[in-house]
Amino acid sequence: RGVARAILAGASGQIRNMATIGGNLLQRTRCAYFYDDAARCNKRVPGEGCDAIDGFNRIHAILGASPACIATHPSDMAVALAAFDAIVHVEGGAGKRTIPLVDFHRLPEGRPDIETQLAPGELITAVELPTPVTTRSTYRKVRDRASYAFALVSVAAAIDVAPDGTIADVRIALGGVAHKPWRAFTAEAALRGQRADAVTFRAAAEEELAPAAPLRDNAFKIELAKRAIVATLGDLTGEPA
Numbered sequence: 001r002g003v004a005r006a007i008l009a010g011a012s013g014q015i016r017n018m019a020t021i022g023g024n025l026l027q028r029t030r031c032a033y034f035y036d037d038a039a040r041c042n043k044r045v046p047g048e049g050c051d052a053i054d055g056f057n058r059i060h061a062i063l064g065a066s067p068a069c070i071a072t073h074p075s076d077m078a079v080a081l082a083a084f085d086a087i088v089h090v091e092g093g094a095g096k097r098t099i100p101l102v103d104f105h106r107l108p109e110g111r112p113d114i115e116t117q118l119a120p121g122e123l124i125t126a127v128e129l130p131t132p133v134t135t136r137s138t139y140r141k142v143r144d145r146a147s148y149a150f151a152l153v154s155v156a157a158a159i160d161v162a163p164d165g166t167i168a169d170v171r172i173a174l175g176g177v178a179h180k181p182w183r184a185f186t187a188e189a190a191l192r193g194q195r196a197d198a199v200t201f202r203a204a205a206e207e208e209l210a211p212a213a214p215l216r217d218n219a220f221k222i223e224l225a226k227r228a229i230v231a232t233l234g235d236l237t238g239e240p241a
């Protein structure tokens, strides 16, 4: 359900009907400076500089950014695939290999122009979804308009609650916050074995977002991401946020 909801949250019906899985994973950032030839952009011209850092950066990253690039990855589907341990199958001149989706996209570091682990000439041939840890999964997308808008913050999550009310297993990934789908490993570790309630969810969200670094215009994303995590886990467990 989480993957289906993520796909349905993307773009419009017409675009989704034309788009492909490989193309969606490899779509480039929506950073306006990347598309503006008059702006400096290290992703477009390595070494040129980044006009977003001192510019209008409301949609940009709060986690994993670098002094070279603060862009976010725009895909909804990729966030759900990262949460649910998808495997990307690729094939190129050196043969076939697989890459876990959580490792497929790169953080910008000093080379934001290199966005994935794909080698030159390699093609995505399939994306495999393993048996889920639980069928209780969902995707929540927070955006400026109810349709046809990219995520400011999104959360893909699955949670398995034991009969005694503790969390047996959990998967969480965030979108709209980093150069790649952001798997919330810190929050997952904080949640396993704990009671499935709003207090625990909030504490785990706080831990995950502790390293977040706001820019001039996007500090709101930090609280938004925390609340989105709590609300999404609340949707799945019936715990009021």
Ligand SMILES: Cc1cc2nc3c(=O)[nH]c(=O)nc-3n(C[C@H](O)[C@H](O)[C@H](O)COP(=O)(O)OP(=O)(O)OC[C@H]3O[C@@H](n4cnc5c(N)ncnc54)[C@H](O)[C@@H]3O)c2cc1C
Residues within 6 Å of the ligand: 009, 010, 011, 012, 015, 016, 018, 019, 020, 021, 022, 023, 024, 025, 026, 027, 074, 075, 076, 077, 122, 123, 124, 125, 148, 149, 150, 151
């Ligand atoms: C107005 C608009 C709004 C959108 N809103 C959203 C949104 O809200 N959420 C969201 O997730 N997406 C959104 N999208 C993205 C959209 O859903 C498509 O996924 C995206 O535009 C890519 O299109 P495509 O699949 O036709 O890929 P293409 O444009 O055909 O390909 C993109 C890139 O991937 C490469 N490529 C494609 N397939 C492979 C492969 N198998 N192996 C290796 N390389 C490959 C191509 O060479 C190209 O470089 C939006 C797009 C538009 C235009």
Ligand code: SF4
Residues within 6 Å of the ligand: 029, 031, 032, 033, 034, 040, 041, 042, 043, 044, 049, 050, 051, 052, 053, 068, 069, 070, 071, 112
């Ligand atoms: S944030 Fe990244 S994509 Fe945007 S202008 Fe800076 S280098 Fe380019």
